Amino acid sequence: MKNFERDNSIDLIKWIALITMIIDHFWYILTPELQEPFRWMRTIGRLAFPLFCLAIAANVYRQPIGYSGGLKYLGGILLFALISQQPYSRFFEGNYLNILFTLGLGFLIAQAVHQRTATLIAAGAVALAITVAYRPIVSYGLAGVLLPAALLAALQARVIETRIVTWSAAALLAVLANTGAGILLLPDLPAKALAGISVAALAPLLGLALLQARVRSIKPVGKWMYPIYPIHLLLLSSLSLAWL
Structure with missing residues (x-):
C-alpha cells in the first residue's frame, strides 16, 4: 500500500461488503415466517x-x-446517492438518507484528515456540520460518518499502543453506527442481536487482516458498483x- 497502483486486497474487501449488503437487504423481502429462521442474513449484513x-x-x-x-x-x-434516494426510500419506506450520503460525508472528513489542506479541512468541517444538523436522517448517524476517518487513523498508526487504541476506537464506532442509542440496552439484548453487534465490532479487524x-x-x-446500489434496491422491491 505504498504506491497508488490498484490493490487487490481492497477489491476483495469491496466484494465482501457488496455481497453481505445484498444478503442483508434480501432479508427484508422474506415473508414474516421466514425472517426469523434467516436472521443470520442480518447478522452477516453487519459486515457491510x-x-x-474501510475500503474508503x-x-x-x-x-x-x-x-x-x-x-x-x-x-x-454523491451523484449516485441522489439517484439512489428514491429507490432507497421506496424499499425501506423511511425518511433516512441512503448509505452513499454517509459514505460521501465520511470520505470528505477522511480526506481532510489525510491531506490537511485548508480547503479540505474546511470541506471536512462542513461535512461534519451537515452530519450534526441532519443526524436524525443520516444512515448510521455521526458514528458512521466518522468511521472512515477513524479507520484511516488506525491504518496510519505506527506504534503498537496507538494501533490498539485506534482499531479499538474504530470497532466502537462500527458498533455505535449499527446500534446507536441501543447500545445502552446491551445487557438486555437477545443473543441474536448481540451476534450482530459482535460482527460489527470485529469487521474492522477482519478488514485489517484482509x-x-x-x-x-x-x-x-x-x-459499476455505483449503479449496482440503486439497481439492486429496485430489483428487490x-x-x-411479486411475492405479495
Missing part, C-alpha cells in the same frame, strides 16, 4: 458498512499528498411486490 468504510479509508491512505482525484471520486458517490492478504487475482470492483 464497516468494510465499505484504505484508498485515502494510499493517496499521495496533494492528490487531486478525490473530487471526482466524491462526485461519483488488507494484509496477498490476493493475486480478483475481478476489480470499478465504477420488484421481487417483494
Whole structure:
C-alpha cells in the first residue's frame, strides 16, 4: 500500500461488503415466517458498512499528498446517492438518507484528515456540520460518518499502543453506527442481536487482516458498483411486490 497502483486486497474487501449488503437487504423481502429462521442474513449484513468504510479509508491512505482525484471520486458517490434516494426510500419506506450520503460525508472528513489542506479541512468541517444538523436522517448517524476517518487513523498508526487504541476506537464506532442509542440496552439484548453487534465490532479487524492478504487475482470492483446500489434496491422491491 505504498504506491497508488490498484490493490487487490481492497477489491476483495469491496466484494465482501457488496455481497453481505445484498444478503442483508434480501432479508427484508422474506415473508414474516421466514425472517426469523434467516436472521443470520442480518447478522452477516453487519459486515457491510464497516468494510465499505474501510475500503474508503484504505484508498485515502494510499493517496499521495496533494492528490487531486478525490473530487471526482466524491462526485461519483454523491451523484449516485441522489439517484439512489428514491429507490432507497421506496424499499425501506423511511425518511433516512441512503448509505452513499454517509459514505460521501465520511470520505470528505477522511480526506481532510489525510491531506490537511485548508480547503479540505474546511470541506471536512462542513461535512461534519451537515452530519450534526441532519443526524436524525443520516444512515448510521455521526458514528458512521466518522468511521472512515477513524479507520484511516488506525491504518496510519505506527506504534503498537496507538494501533490498539485506534482499531479499538474504530470497532466502537462500527458498533455505535449499527446500534446507536441501543447500545445502552446491551445487557438486555437477545443473543441474536448481540451476534450482530459482535460482527460489527470485529469487521474492522477482519478488514485489517484482509488488507494484509496477498490476493493475486480478483475481478476489480470499478465504477459499476455505483449503479449496482440503486439497481439492486429496485430489483428487490420488484421481487417483494411479486411475492405479495
